[in-house]
Amino acid sequence: MKYISTRGNAPELDFENVLLAGLATDGGLYVPKELPEYSLDEIRSWRGLPYSELAFKIIKPFVGGAIEDDVLAKMLDETYAGFGHKAVAPLAQIDSSEYVLELFQGPTLAFKDFALQLLGRLLDHVLVKRNERAVIIGATSGDTGSAAIEGCKHSDHVDIFIMHPHNRVSEVQRKQMTTIKGDNVFNIAVEGNFDDCQRMVKACFADQDFLRGERRLVAVNSINWARIMAQIVYYFYASLNLGGPDREVALSVPTGNFGDIFAGYLAHKMGLPVKQLIVATNKNDILHRAISQNKYEKHPLAHTLSPSMDIVVSSNFERLLFDVYGRDGAALASLMDRMNSETVEFDKDGMAKVREMFDSHAVNDEVTCETIKQVYDETGYLLDPHTAIGVKAARECRRDATVPMITLGTAHPVKFAEAIEKAGLETPQLPHHLLDLFEREERYEVMENELSNLQNFVVKTVFGD
Ligand SMILES: Cc1ncc(COP(=O)(O)O)c(C=O)c1O
Ligand SMILES: N[C@@H](CCOP(=O)(O)O)C(=O)O
Numbered sequence: 001m002k003y004i005s006t007r008g009n010a011p012e013l014d015f016e017n018v019l020l021a022g023l024a025t026d027g028g029l030y031v032p033k034e035l036p037e038y039s040l041d042e043i044r045s046w047r048g049l050p051y052s053e054l055a056f057k058i059i060k061p062f063v064g065g066a067i068e069d070d071v072l073a074k075m076l077d078e079t080y081a082g083f084g085h086k087a088v089a090p091l092a093q094i095d096s097s098e099y100v101l102e103l104f105q106g107p108t109l110a111f112k113d114f115a116l117q118l119l120g121r122l123l124d125h126v127l128v129k130r131n132e133r134a135v136i137i138g139a140t141s142g143d144t145g146s147a148a149i150e151g152c153k154h155s156d157h158v159d160i161f162i163m164h165p166h167n168r169v170s171e172v173q174r175k176q177m178t179t180i181k182g183d184n185v186f187n188i189a190v191e192g193n194f195d196d197c198q199r200m201v202k203a204c205f206a207d208q209d210f211l212r213g214e215r216r217l218v219a220v221n222s223i224n225w226a227r228i229m230a231q232i233v234y235y236f237y238a239s240l241n242l243g244g245p246d247r248e249v250a251l252s253v254p255t256g257n258f259g260d261i262f263a264g265y266l267a268h269k270m271g272l273p274v275k276q277l278i279v280a281t282n283k284n285d286i287l288h289r290a291i292s293q294n295k296y297e298k299h300p301l302a303h304t305l306s307p308s309m310d311i312v313v314s315s316n317f318e319r320l321l322f323d324v325y326g327r328d329g330a331a332l333a334s335l336m337d338r339m340n341s342e343t344v345e346f347d348k349d350g351m352a353k354v355r356e357m358f359d360s361h362a363v364n365d366e367v368t369c370e371t372i373k374q375v376y377d378e379t380g381y382l383l384d385p386h387t388a389i390g391v392k393a394a395r396e397c398r399r400d401a402t403v404p405m406i407t408l409g410t411a412h413p414v415k416f417a418e419a420i421e422k423a424g425l426e427t428p429q430l431p432h433h434l435l436d437l438f439e440r441e442e443r444y445e446v447m448e449n450e451l452s453n454l455q456n457f458v459v460k461t462v463f464g465d
Contacts, residue, residue: 008329022219120151222259280393
């Protein structure tokens, strides 16, 4: 399997190098040159497989021989054995033909664990083989951070630096990151927002000289292709558990950086029958406006009760646009330049194609809380605010009531007490492994929103000067 950059001006890479690359050298994102496609018969033959075995079927072609089959299979077994539910990604029914795919059964209680528990193992395997040590720099609006640290903390081959927006993640999210012990783990609270943190990550990739050629820089955000790859699996799993591929499903995805829903789009392109994909956003609704009005216009970032989706610049939208623009890297590079600095209208035929599959809806804080309350009153099921946005968008955008609607349950409600309390409900107890979270000692640096500060901190920490 070969990978190419969305901006058409970076070397083609194999899986091992794409795993280690982060951003492409031309500033683009890596995507598979060709996607594996499956017939309905093949997909049907995967019915009943345990999660890790299904993951092996789907992930193996993307890895393309870079890791021996038995090693990959063992890695996948170990990854998903650590989840708190035997089904790994169970479906909860909240109405007739309406489901929540619970992606929060992993150690940090958010969907990020699906990819980051695996990414930590993949990176360790490859770095040990190469006898290399890497620096990870990541940005989080709350969930990627703890999942990445949890996934990588055992590796002797990485130092991991995670930036979060100061005072803009929930208390549980912050403590989940900042209380993880490890000599190789460094948390930074940036006086800025998630976009600022993500911009600094990308700037570090564009200027790696600060690591003096002595360390490789690796990404744990969804700019890293391996993140998307691992997230494709649960779309197949959910569908197969609801009668797929002989029955279509509709999917509503709480969306911020567009990584999760992009994985769903790829699952569909690989052969999974999908009726519609719903981009569910909070007040940071640039993607909803882009899809519904064909107008890509940046508004200032708003702080909401669904902080993990407080994102304006959605990195993975570029991967979808690459397809929309006929996989023309040069055209996309100039489009991305324009999207940086001006309001953009996309190619009309391309947008029409996007709308064949995608719908979108934006949900404000008030409606988010109303939805949490309504679903709780109707069913006793407690949604976290991100999932509630997905459920609301699903109900607004549903095209066909006979097609099962699955909302991706992206986080556990225990992480978002403020929203749950504003909905007039009680936050549940932390799960057993986090019961003493509030007593654990925190460790993080507060830092101005300045690239040089970040780079100096990394250099001082890694090289000691
Ligand atoms: C709980 C939660 N829901 C939804 C999202 C949005 O996912 P994506 O960024 O892949 O669009 C995130 C963050 O990424 C998240 O942490
Ligand atoms: N919502 C994320 C933001 C980072 O997105 P990623 O999927 O690119 O890592 C978070 O919670 O950190």
